[in-house]
Amino acid sequence: MxxxxxxxxxxxxxxxxxxxxxxxxxxxxxxxxxxxxGQKSPSTAKTNYLVAVDTVxxxxxxxxxxxxxxxxxxxxxxxxxxxxxxIVGIVDTVTLK
Numbered sequence: 308m309x310x311x312x313x314x315x316x317x318x319x320x321x322x323x324x325x326x327x328x329x330x331x332x333x334x335x336x337x338x339x340x341x342x343x344x345g346q347k348s349p350s351t352a353k354t355n356y357l358v359a360v361d362t363v364x365x366x367x368x369x370x371x372x373x374x375x376x377x378x379x380x381x382x383x384x385x386x387x388x389x390x391x392x393x394i395v396g397i398v399d400t401v402t403l404k
Contacts, residue, residue: 308372310337310398313365317358325388330361332394334373342370342401359392360385372396 315333334357362382365371371394379393
């Protein structure tokens with residue numbers, strides 16, 4: 308799993324029919340330190356955006372947990388859907404020791 312920040316949405320009028328009704332969000336992976344510091348947005352130097360299917364009704368600027376690859380296809384609303392990343396949780400807090 309990765310921590311990420313929701314930074315946008317994707318609208319695709321033409322897509323695989325199995326993606327119909329799926330909410331697609333743009334997320335940017337974060338380090339645990341960035342989450343713990345409460346950064347409002349990821350570092351501007353980063354450019355590794357991902358498009359993820361939202362399975363938990365996440366919103367803009369929320370910190371989320373994402374899974375990728377075969378794990379993404381195991382998420383509850385992603386079975387038999389061609390996805391590479393899925394949002395599977397909304398993060399409340401992160402504490403590093």
